[in-house]
Amino acid sequence: MNAGEGQHSYVKNSSYQRGVVDVAKPIIEEEIAKKLDVENLSSFHLADYGCSTGHNSFPAIQIIIEAITKKIEQTSSIKVPEFFVFFNDNITNDFNTLFRSGSPEDHYYVIGLPGSFHNRLLPKSFLHFGYSSWSLQWLTEVPKELSDCKSPAWNKGAIFYSGDKKDKVCEAYLNQYAKDLGSFLDARAQELVIGGMLALLIPAAPTFWDPQTEYTLISDLNLMGSCLVDMVNKGIIDEGKVDEFNLPYYFATPEQLKGIIENNNQYSIERLEIINNPGKHTLPSVTGRAAFFRAVHEKLLGDHFGSGIIEELFDRYMKKLSASSLFMNSANDKSLVTLIVLKLKQD
Template sequence: MSNNNATSVPEAYPMNGGDGTYSYTKNSSYQRAAANVAKTLIDEAIAEKLDIEDFSSASSNAFRIADLGCSVGPNTFACVQNIMEAVKQKYGSQMPDFHVFFNDHAANDFNTLFASLPPERHYSAAGVPGSFHGRLFPEASLHFAHSSYATHWLSKLPEEVTNKNSPAWNKGKIYYTTSPDQVFNAFAAQFRTDMAIFLEARAKELAAGGMMVLIMQTIPDGIHHSRIPTGIMFDFLGSILMEIAKEGLISEEEVDSFNIPVYTTTPNEMAELVERNGSFSIVKMESTSPWLKVGHIVNNTPQKLARELRAGMEGVFKTHFGSDIVNQVFDRLNDKSGQLINQLESSHRQGTQLFLALKRK
């Protein structure tokens, strides 16, 4: 983990590395489907709003793309390729060289990422380790920034949710889904702080006329967190942990001191944060629905969903509980995955992904 602010190093829970059974490489079909839903929207935003005249006087003939929270692939390569193809359509014969920067925490498995770079790629690749909750690139050096399913991770867990003396103490739960308002408010405040820092950093790094696309989980206005897939999945994992605690394999205090540092925003909240920042205009904001067919996402196999959840969430569980308990949690999840699928099938899945295209003023 690295950050320009040495006094505040963000927590890092990278996706599972390598290419084994529980690796993110082999278990990220949902994230791929989410990115595919956004492809046409990215194409349209670039075609209509990317201001190429602002790049014509650049000192070097290079178009610089950053993928923030890239993980280990292969999804990041597909996203970058989609962006490049849309830019090529826009530029025509005036095509620049492409430089692509893959960013994630230093704990990310960059070895696997770079070992699996597409051999026929038409861009220069570089890794940029560090948290996107802070500056990463020189001023006005990027032309396009992209982040898919990464900005919902908080830079840190709100301290009050694990403090017994706080009204926001989240006793017996690992997420805010069905918790008192004080718990939700603590998560929301941390997200707003993180996103303000994120937008300020990107405003400095993007050239005028450059664009940023954020693809993130969202919750439609008026829908309770307990009804969307993310809330259901995290509650399910919490119930498994409490089951293990009741059997005496871990203490309930260990569960009380653990929360998943993830927040699901609303479209209105993101629009307000962008407006407050003041450096970007909203090119396009649209809620999409990659979760509409749960069975399709997980290839009709409940165990596949269990593996996908493990690939994305194992790191945060292992940091707190250790490997033995992690195996317990996800083995039980695998056994109960049919129950989870049934709950997800009855969830609210319309409009649970936000596509946000911003242009640097």
């Protein structure tokens, strides 16, 4: 994510992601009220996995803490405990901006937790509630076969999979995703106390959509790929550089997600809601959409293709969005977010 608080930063360009937190709020509050065990607590440990620079993280944490406090005050004889909040992201994250995003009025301890959420990050049986939003689509690595010209999954001339689920490229992505989400679930199962809960907001793809009349985040990423191919054709980028590059994400369908969690077998699925992405209404212009994609991808693309291509790439991307009757109407956006609430099973 773009660091800092400048024009192209994640802080200034993440209202799309924020729109989902507002819709998830009553669902998370209800699940906490009904299902979270709040007896025998002297302190409460909460973590946000993949918090970025905090602009969306702090409001989400506030919602969770208020819901827990309300539950304790209404149903328990214990004193409201002290809250310790662990803000996790990769070590390269801009934690300074994160810490500046907090408010002195926040009544909890703020702790930075650097490292990959695919690994154990907290002591055993320590965590009471884990949260993650817009982060679990990230893979630990791009499947190797995508850049192997001898593999049926060679993804020549593209940087992502298309919506076709039968495609070998998509299959390679899904296999990597299942492995990575499995590691996340295993690590959290170690960290959570028995009965501890996770609320995960995961960008998703619908099982079917018509690419002629509807688009999803996958379509955006392919449009960005087509701009790179145009730059190859103009001699600005080397063809081989595009062939060897693939984006390290996967957008699971809600059914795929459910299947992976059930196979993992360490959690009960307390709630699964498909949120028809409300964030799209917070991106009224193509400029806003291009800025959102730039804030998320600039570093990744700059590291591979060189920072010199970024301005032209996003300029081309914005022009393609503006010229597309499909993308110009946000009612065609079929991107989804799956909200899944899990509880660690007792052995």
